[in-house]
Amino acid sequence: MNNNHSDDQLGRARVKSSPELEAYYKELEGLGAGALWTVANDIEPWEPRSYSVPMLWKYDELRDLALKSAELVTPEQAGRRVVYLVNDNRKAVSAAVGWLYTGIQVTKPGESTSAHRHKASALRFIMEGKGGYTVVDGHKITFEVNDFVITPNSTWHEHGVAEDGETCVWQDGLDIPLVNALEANDYAVYDGKQELKYPVNYSVLNYGNSGFYPTHENWNKPYSPLFKFEWKKIYPALVEAAKVNPINAYDGVKMRYSNPITGGHVMQTMGASMQLLPAGFSGKRHRHTGSFVYQVAKGSGYSIIAGKRFDWKTRDIFCVPSWAWHEHHNASDTEDACLFSFNDLPVIESLGLYQEQAD
Amino acid sequence: MNNNHSDDQLGRARVKSSPELEAYYKELEGLGAGALWTVANDIEPWEPRSYSVPMLWKYDELRDLALKSAELVTPEQAGRRVVYLVNDNRKAVSAAVGWLYTGIQVTKPGESTSAHRHKASALRFIMEGKGGYTVVDGHKITFEVNDFVITPNSTWHEHGVAEDGETCVWQDGLDIPLVNALEANDYAVYDGKQELKYPVNYSVLNYGNSGFYPTHENWNKPYSPLFKFEWKKIYPALVEAAKVNPINAYDGVKMRYSNPITGGHVMQTMGASMQLLPAGFSGKRHRHTGSFVYQVAKGSGYSIIAGKRFDWKTRDIFCVPSWAWHEHHNASDTEDACLFSFNDLPVIESLGLYQEQAD
Amino acid sequence: MNNNHSDDQLGRARVKSSPELEAYYKELEGLGAGALWTVANDIEPWEPRSYSVPMLWKYDELRDLALKSAELVTPEQAGRRVVYLVNDNRKAVSAAVGWLYTGIQVTKPGESTSAHRHKASALRFIMEGKGGYTVVDGHKITFEVNDFVITPNSTWHEHGVAEDGETCVWQDGLDIPLVNALEANDYAVYDGKQELKYPVNYSVLNYGNSGFYPTHENWNKPYSPLFKFEWKKIYPALVEAAKVNPINAYDGVKMRYSNPITGGHVMQTMGASMQLLPAGFSGKRHRHTGSFVYQVAKGSGYSIIAGKRFDWKTRDIFCVPSWAWHEHHNASDTEDACLFSFNDLPVIESLGLYQEQAD
C-alpha cells in the first residue's frame, strides 16, 4: 500500500477525453450505461467523505421557539409537536447529520398523543419538565430530566405528560432519513391509545439490575429489554467509573448505553453513549466513521469539529459528521461536564465500515 | 392498527398554514430548524418507497459497446475497464438500483490490473471467456462462465486473464453507492501485484466440501471463507434441489449463496442467490424490501416489475427496486431458466428492515 | 410414541439367556466386548435417573464444627480450611449432588490464603462475617453477607479477611466432580499473592449498572465481567420484581444471576439464581434435569424433595437431584423467604439435555 493520494497514478482513472470517447460516452448513456472511469475517482474517494457540516444548535435560541409551538398547533393537528434540527447540507433528507434526524418535542401537562409505529427507530433524551411518560408496546415508562428512553423499530408508541406535571421538552432522535434511504420505512396509526399490558416501568424493574434478570421471560427481540436508562443511576455510575478507569485522551470517560442481555447497542440502527469530561479536561482530536448527535447533559465547554470551534452549555445540541476531526474541552476547572450522544454506529459496525484515526 | 392510508386523520400531520405559522417557519429556518409537521407526512410514508425504477439492460445491445472499451482504453489508464449500468433515477449516485452499483468489465488475454482495495465490497458473476482469474488477499481464484466470486470489504484484489485465455467479460456488483452514502468508503492502491500466499483455489479446496472443513484454520473474518461458487456444482445442485423441494410460487427453486461456516450471507453488505424457474414456470407476484440486480444465467423469459414487462434471455441484466411488485416467468415449456441475483439483504436484515407481502 | 414403560415390549431388549448365549458373552468379554442387549435396558432408562439423594445440612449443626476447623488447622497447612458437604450416594466423587461440590470455608481476621487456579470453576455465597475479600485475576473484590461472587475456570484466586474484620464464613460451590469426571481438571499454585491489577471492586463499578458499560474494554472472556452480585442490590430488586411479575406456582419469583453482556449464565459450567417465596407461598411440585444446591438466604420454610420433607431456615443448605420432584413452602405468613441456589444448568442446557415436567 502506498500513501500517495494523487489521482494521477496507476490504479486510478486517468483517461483523457477525446472526440471518439465522447461519442462513446453518448452511446453508453443512450443505453442506461456509462464508462466507470469517468466517475471512478469521484465515487471511490481516498478517505471517508461526509456530506454534512458540523453544527451547533443553542438551546437559548431554540427554547422559546420550541415552546411557542405549543401555542401554535395541537398534537392532534401536528401528529407530533416537534421542532426539528436540520443540517445545512442535509435539508433534502431532513437530517441533522448523516442519516440521523433529531428534533425537540414539547408536551404540556395533560396532553398526550395517539399511538403510531414505523420502521424507523426512535430514542428520547429528556431536557425539561415533570410527569412525562411514553408508552412503548404496552409498557408505560415515566421519565425525568436526562433520562434516556428507547422506542425500537416497529413498536407502537405514544407520549404524554401527567395532568399534574410540568411542560416537558425532550430531544427525539430517529433514523428516519436512513430508513427512507434504505427504502424500507412504513407508518401505521393505532386506533386510539394503547392498553397498558405491563405494570409501569416494568422493564426497569426486571432488567434494571445488572446481571440479575427474570427467569420467566425469554427475551428474543433484537433490541434492549431495558427501555429506560435513568440519570439518577447513570450519573453516579459515570462518576464512579471515572475513579477507576483511565481517562481517555479523546473522550474522557465514555460509557455506552447497552442492551443488558447482549452487551451490544440498544437498538439495531442507533446507539447512544454518555461521557464525562472531568474538570479541566482538554481532549485530543481524533476522527472515525459514524455520525453523532450530542446533547450537553451537564456543564459547559467547547468542541472543535472539522477545525471550527463550537461553544456549548447544558441543553445545547451539536453534531459531529463522519470522519470529521473533533476534540472536546470542559470549560470548567471544578465541575465535570457530561455529553450525551446518539449515533449510527450499529449500522456502521454491523456492515464492517468502522474505522478511526488518532491525530 | 387501521389500514386507512389517508393523511387526513388523527396521527398524521394536518396543520393548515397561516401567516403566523409561515412567520414561525421562517424564524425556525434561520436557526437551522423546521417544524416537523411540515415534512412529517413526506418523510414518514405509509409504505416503503423506492427511488429507483425497474430497468433491463439487454446484453445484445451492450456487448459490443463493452468490448469496444478494450480498444478505447487500457486498464492502466482506466483503473478498471468497466461499463457501468445506471438507473434512470439514480444517476447522481451511480447506482443500478437502490444503493447497488453494477458494471460489465472486459479483460483481454494477457491483461491484468494492479491491486487495490476499498471499504466497498465487490462480487463478480462471469459472463464470457476463458482463463480469467482474480486475486483476493493473496488467494488466486480462477473462474469460468456463471461462476460467482466474492471480493469482500477491504481485501486487496486484482484481476486478469491468462495469456492463452480468451477475452473475459464479467459483471461486477459493488455497494459503492451505499458505502459512500454511509460516508465510510476509502481507497488504497497496492504497489504492483500481490504475492500469492496460498495455492490456487485454496479456499475452494478447503471450504468447498459441505460440512468438511480444515481443523488447522480458525476462520474469524466477517465473510465467507469460500470465495468462489462454481456453476459446475451449483447448477446440478439446483436441479437436484428442484426434485426434492416444493416449487415456490414466487421464486421457483431459490438457493442462497451462503457462508459455509455461518449459514449467513457471503458478505456483510451484499448477498446473492441463484434460482431455477422450472420449464413452464409462471410465478405469482410478491414484493419485499431490499434491492436486487439480476443476471440471466440460463434460458429466457420475462418478469413483470412494478407493472411493466421486461423480456429477458441469457446474459441480460435487470433490476427490481425495493417494495416493487414482481413476478417471473420462464418462456420455455421444455427448458429451465436460471436467474442469478445479488442484493442488499444483509443490510436490510441486519438493521431489522425486511418485510414482504404476497399479493 | 407410546407411554408404556414396560421393558417387555418391542423396542426394548428382551433376549432370554441360554447356554449358547452365555458362551457367546464369555467370548465377547475376552475381546473387550459385550452384547448390548445385556445392558441396554439398564443404560437406556425410560426417564432421567439421578444417583444422588436429597439431603439437607443444618447450619445449627455444622457451624461449630466448621468454626472449629480454624483451631485445628491453618490455611497454610490445609490449602483451604473447608468443611465439605457430601451426598450419601456421591462420596466416591466428593459431590453434594450430581457433579457439584460444596463446602463451608472459614477465614479469621488477618488470614489470607496463597493464590492458585484450576480448570474447575468456583463461586461463593457469603454466610457470616465482615471484611472478607477475594482476589480474582488481579481484581480485589470485597464482600458482605448474602453477596454472590464468582471465580471462573482458570482464574488465579485467593481469599482473606481484613485485620479489622470479623471471622468470615462462606459457602463454596465448585464443579470439581464434573471437571474430574470429564478428565480435564488441573491445578497450579501461584508464587505468593497476586498483585492487584485493578482498583478494588473494579468489575462492579464498570459492569454493575445495567445496560451502561465501558467503551474502553472489549470483554471477550467466556464468563461474566461482573464478578460480584451484591445482596444490597439483589434483595430490593427481587422485592420490586415480585410486585410486577406473576408469582410462579413452582418457584415464586425467581431471578437468574446473569452475565450482563450476554444475558446467559455467569460461568460456562455453573449457574445461580435467587428466588423469593412470598409470605404464605406454598409451591406446587415439578421436576427437571440439572442438579441444584440451595442455601437459605432469608426466612424459613420447608421443601418436599423426592417425597421427603426438609425443614429449613436461614443458612441451611440442601440439594435437589436431577429429575427429583420438588416443591418449596414459606413457613411464614408475614415474611418472605429467599433461596439462593447454584446449579449445573449451563452444562445441561448447552448439551441439549434440559427437560422439565409439571405435576
Next chain:
Amino acid sequence: MNNNHSDDQLGRARVKSSPELEAYYKELEGLGAGALWTVANDIEPWEPRSYSVPMLWKYDELRDLALKSAELVTPEQAGRRVVYLVNDNRKAVSAAVGWLYTGIQVTKPGESTSAHRHKASALRFIMEGKGGYTVVDGHKITFEVNDFVITPNSTWHEHGVAEDGETCVWQDGLDIPLVNALEANDYAVYDGKQELKYPVNYSVLNYGNSGFYPTHENWNKPYSPLFKFEWKKIYPALVEAAKVNPINAYDGVKMRYSNPITGGHVMQTMGASMQLLPAGFSGKRHRHTGSFVYQVAKGSGYSIIAGKRFDWKTRDIFCVPSWAWHEHHNASDTEDACLFSFNDLPVIESLGLYQEQAD
C-alpha cells in the same frame, strides 16, 4: 505460577493426622460432611487424569462374533443387535473411553428395526455391506461404506437394509454414558415405523453443496441439517486438501465434519473428524483433553498411545483417552491411511475445558 508438582508445598493440603483430627473427621462424617484437606490433593490433580486405558479392538477378531449375533438373536428380541466395545477400566458405565459408547451393529438384508429415540445422541460409521439405510425424524438416508451419518439427540430413528442389499455392519457411537452420568437420559419407543416426511437423502440434496443452501428453510435446530457425509466426497476432498495445506506434524491432514450452517460440530455432544496420514507419515506425539474413538477407514499403521504401541489396519477400532500422549504412523510408504474418529470435544470445548500440549 511454579511448575513444582509436589504436594508438599504451600497451596496444597499438608495436614498431618492426629487423634484429635480423626475424632473431628468422625464427627463431620456423622453430619454428611468431611474436611476438604483430607481429599483435596486427590480431587484437584495437577494435570488432567483419565480413568480409561488405551485399547485397540481388532476387526479380524471381532467380525465373526459380531456376525454371529445375527444367528443368535433377532432385532425384535435385542432391540438393536450390537456388540459393544468396552474399556477395561470403564465397564461400570459401558464406555469404550471416557463417557463414549461404541458398538458394532449387524443388520441383514430385509431386516429393519422399530423406531425409538433418546436424549443420548448417536452417529454411525459404515464398515461393510450394501443397501443400508437409516431414518431420522422422517428423513430416510441411504449409506455406503465409510459414510458418516448422524442421529441427533431426541430424534426418532430406525435402521434397516434393503431386501436386495448385503449384510451391513456399522459402528455406532453414542454418548449414552455421558448422558447417564449427567442424569438426563430418557427413552421412548415409536409405535411401528416412521412415515417418511421427506424425499430420500433430502438433507444431502439441500445442504450437501457447500455454501449453497435453500432459502425456504430456516434451520434452527442445534445440530447439522446435513445428516450424511459421503466418503465418495470426503476422500477426494481430503486428498485435495492434502495438496494445498501444510501437513500437521501430529495429525497429518485433519478435517472436521462440521455443521454447514455454523461451522461448528455436527451435534451438541459429539464431534467427528477424518484425517489422512500421507504415505510414510510418522507423527509426533501430543496430548489434549477430550476422549477419542478411532476407526481405520483406509490403510494400515500404528499408534503409540500412553507409551503403548497399537498396530492397526482398515476397520480396526481404537481409543485415545483424555490427556494421553499419542502419535500416529502410516505403515506404508506408498499408500495414504485414513483415520475416522469421533469425540466429546463439543462438551469439552463448550465447557471451557480444552487444553493441549505438544511434546
